[in-house]
Amino acid sequence: MVTRRGLLKGSAAATLAAGIGPLPWLVSPSSAMETVTSKSPVGISDDLANPMEIHSVNGRLKADFYMEATDYTLPSGPTKLRIFNASLPGPTLRLKPGDTLELAFENRMPPNKDARKPVVTNVPNRFNTTNVHYHGFHVSPRGNSDNVYLQIEPGQSFNYVVQLPVDHPAGNYWYHPHRHGSVSAQIASGAAGMAIITGTLDDVPEIADAIERVLVLQAPIAGIDGLLESEKPIWPLDAERDFLVNGQYRPKIYIREGEVQHWRILNAGDAQFIPLRADGLEMHLVGLDGNPLPMAQQTDEFTLAPGNRANLLIKAPKTGTYALKRPAFMQGKASLPEEHLADIIVVAADDPRIAPGIKFGKEIPTGELPKNEILTDINxxxxxxxxxxxxxxxxxxxxxxxxxxxxxxxxxxxxxxxxxxxxxxxxxxxxxxxxxxxxxxxxxxxxxxxxxxxxxxxxxxxxxxxxxxxxxxxxxxxxxxxxxxxxxxxxxxxxxxxxxxxxxxxxxxx
Amino acid sequence: MRSLIHRTKGAAAIMIACSVLGITSAKADDSKKAEMPVAASQCLSCHGTNGNPALKDVPILLGQQPLYLENAIRAYQEGRRTGGQALVMHEIVKDLSDADVKAIATWFGGTQ
The missing domain is CATH 2.60.40.420 (Cupredoxins -  blue copper proteins)
Structure with a gap:
């Protein structure tokens, strides 16, 4: 039976794939940074695009950021989401150890409907008050750095200056709002983006040879009538969710026969765990929360709790179409259903749609992986x-x-x-x-x-x-x-x- | 079907009901032959309302030998079972009285 929901899911996927979704964020020309537009790393038109990236230049990444109630079409239909820079997910920040991150942040959301009510700590409140947390960053928690006690009200602006130490561990990090009382509503809305600090695993030859993908997994929740104004839809752990990868519903991910790709995966969801399987393909974990494992570890399934990241090398032995899935599982006593996250399409090694100059990694590292040197074992x-x-x-x-x-x-x-x-x-x-x-x-x-x-x-x-x-x-x-x-x-x-x-x-x- | 809400409210609800009514025991469900001691209510969220848990790495208490259960609870209380999930049990049972321990052990052991 064709349902309205099914039609919307189909049309949303088609719309997003065609690039008729939300307008891409426009970068201020005065900012000290470089941008890389959202694009497929293999150059195929219907391949999953990496989110747009903002790179530091000469030790600085200076950019304008904002959170806004943004029109967006989810698989369940049109809604408004609280997201960064009108982008789901937000732009990926790419930094180096020692860099300074300077975000001129603006809260463009409408006034809080409960602004006149007193705040009761530990009761969700004021969903339009926010701030920015740099998840996993080893930086100062004070002042205008990674200070989660800040309350940036609608209409207010704030300049973040986050100084990374020169020996900061390389890896996958992320940013998201962290104002107590409105965190779940804003992250359940999709307010999140990846932040990559380069080095360490990037220098492993087999990984450097591989195409890199950023996969941000989210399951945004719409409000009953537009912008989410209640905790109720977020609260049930087993609520039906539509999982998106880089803002797309069940996208296609292309990989060549024999190819190894490096996937940086982030569970940016608000509540549900994500066990991951790609039956028929080889999965080799090389990092957790960005930090290298001792060696590449082949696995059939691994789990990302909300907030976790993984560096995954995925290898495609044979042509065909495979599924990236979250299998049905028990999150404690909650039974959560299988979710089909993406189709992985393994094409011939010489597929003419992929330009000859595109990277073509083929090997999994077999020896010890390098460590982030500052993180020595604690005995x-x-x-x-x-x-x-x-x-x-x-x-x-x-x-x-x-x-x-x-x-x-x-x-x-x-x-x-x-x-x-x-x-x-x-x-x-x-x-x-x-x-x-x-x-x-x-x-x-x-x-x-x-x-x-x-x-x-x-x-x-x-x-x-x-x-x-x-x-x-x-x-x-x-x-x-x-x-x-x-x-x-x-x-x-x-x-x-x-x-x-x-x-x-x-x-x-x- | 009522959706899950990150916790099991059943056990807490039973405990609250008992407190409000000033009673010391309550019917756990119709299949039980004995009345559930109030102190057992804190066990139910992990071990199941009938002693048969949904969690795969939590033991079945339904029909277990009461003496074994009593000894196990005392070992958790006194820290003779320790490490890993024994730390969870210590937190749960550390304030139980001797009478509570006996009542819980007897009730779970007798619910088959």
Missing amino acids: ADEVTVKRKFVLGVKDVSGFFDNTEFTINGRGFDPRRDDVVAKLGAVEEWTLINTTPFPHPLHIHVNPFQVIDINGEPDTRKPWMDTIAVPAAGTVTFRTRFVDFTGRYVMHCHILPHEDTGMMINVNIEV
């Missing part, structure tokens, strides 16, 4: 303090759905320092999840090294900034508080949980 004897954090939930009458999510029994309080530590401290944290759903915990500013999950050592000892604590399970990680003093947060990256309390303040002192 037990280096640890100065151990802490535990219990993740939970409680009933609070009058809160959204009468619910407050908690860490160590308490919901978020912006006035309270939950962790006070000295600069230079090395700590081991154990996260204990007393709920029947996994919680992906993210800590700002300093990444951590995963030690064990449910007591089982992770022999890869990966460096990450977002880790899923299993339902009724535990995670232990170690981290160094280096370079930057100031307050920042650790929180659940299922954003409705963050907005309703699962967040703490970490204050690093001299």
